[in-house]
Amino acid sequence: MKYRVSHTTIYEYDHPVGLCYNEIRLVPRQLPGRQQCESFSLQIDPKPEDYRERRDFFGNLAAFFYLQEQHTRLQVSALSEVQIDNEQQHFSFAEQSPWEEVLNRLREERSFVALDALQYVYDSPLAAGADELGDYARTSFLPGRSLFEATRELMQRIYADFTFDPHFTTLATPLSTVFAERRGVCQDFAHLMIACLRSLALPARYVSGYIETLPPEGEEKLVGSDASHAWCSVYHPGSGWVDFDPTNNQLAGEQHVVLAWGRDFSDVTPVKGMIYGGGHHELSVSVDVARI
Numbered sequence: 418m419k420y421r422v423s424h425t426t427i428y429e430y431d432h433p434v435g436l437c438y439n440e441i442r443l444v445p446r447q448l449p450g451r452q453q454c455e456s457f458s459l460q461i462d463p464k465p466e467d468y469r470e471r472r473d474f475f476g477n478l479a480a481f482f483y484l485q486e487q488h489t490r491l492q493v494s495a496l497s498e499v500q501i502d503n504e505q506q507h508f509s510f511a512e513q514s515p516w517e518e519v520l521n522r523l524r525e526e527r528s529f530v531a532l533d534a535l536q537y538v539y540d541s542p543l544a545a546g547a548d549e550l551g552d553y554a555r556t557s558f559l560p561g562r563s564l565f566e567a568t569r570e571l572m573q574r575i576y577a578d579f580t581f582d583p584h585f586t587t588l589a590t591p592l593s594t595v596f597a598e599r600r601g602v603c604q605d606f607a608h609l610m611i612a613c614l615r616s617l618a619l620p621a622r623y624v625s626g627y628i629e630t631l632p633p634e635g636e637e638k639l640v641g642s643d644a645s646h647a648w649c650s651v652y653h654p655g656s657g658w659v660d661f662d663p664t665n666n667q668l669a670g671e672q673h674v675v676l677a678w679g680r681d682f683s684d685v686t687p688v689k690g691m692i693y694g695g696g697h698h699e700l701s702v703s704v705d706v707a708r709i
Contacts, residue, residue: 418671419455419709422497422627424645426688426702430695433487439465439690442677443495444478445626452675453500460494475684477677489695493688498709501671513653516564520618522654534652537620541680543592544611544623550596551616558617568651568661569668571613575606576666588682603664604682607647610663611681620652622678624660625685629672630706644704645687650678674706 424443445454461468465482473479484491513519523531523538540546557570582600592608595601601609607623614621628646648662648669660669677685692698 432696434695534620543681546616554613575663626676
């Protein structure tokens with residue numbers, strides 16, 4: 418499946434901004450056998466005085482730019498064409514050993530991929546493990562159960578127990594509040610599932626991206642369309658990473674476009690920065706994912 422992805426971010430300020438520094442992560446990842454970004458273009462208005470690209474710690478393509486001219490509006494528009502291959506390893510992953518054995522293998526494995534995965538066991542600023550989250554997860558992680566089946570049931574329970582509410586949370590809402598009130602958005606549900614898995618010492622990472630906006634005929638529109646989306650990925654030695662989308666209760670497949678991954682949202686924010694001046698500002702983000 419091939420998609421054209423348009424992502425536009427606009428900041429409008431009450432007063433002129435004299436200087437701003439920005440960092441963006443808007444280029445879809447190249448994933449051999451899974452996803453190929455065939456083209457990418459970026460427009461920044463006003464035109465920045467400096468623009469530089471780099472690979473961040475997690476391998477995402479990040480860019481830095483700054484403006485010194487006064488402006489009351491900043492627009493960042495990214496356009497990508499991405500080819501998605503639906504070949505995934507879910508079935509081989511499903512046949513793997515019990516999740517307790519996975520923990521033992523993680524302690525013993527010394528391959529580069531396994532050692533890299535271990536960093537996602539530890540707490541991060543927005544997805545920290547907790548006793549109550551561990552208790553919630555253990556209902557699914559029964560003794561002897563495979564990692565795949567236990568993780569899938571945890572995803573299904575989050576989908577059933579929590580209500581998608583775009584007006585309930587902000588970036589500053591603690592995960593404990595999301596868990597207590599059983600409400601949030603895709604970012605919250607991804608953080609919640611990651612924190613539950615980390616509470617059991619299992620590696621889980623945050624994936625940002627997009628989901629197709631047009632549903633198949635006769636089906637409802639998927640939550641997370643027309644905006645950035647988020648889900649989580651779980652590591653199994655020998656099988657690698659498999660993506661779970663708790664917001665839509667499904668394994669991530671050909672409708673999911675991977676943008677970046679990290680420990681949590683703070684590692685992969687699509688657009689962030691710092692300004693001098695401006696006063697109050699309004700932010701608007703529009704995303705469109707269309708099949709080609």
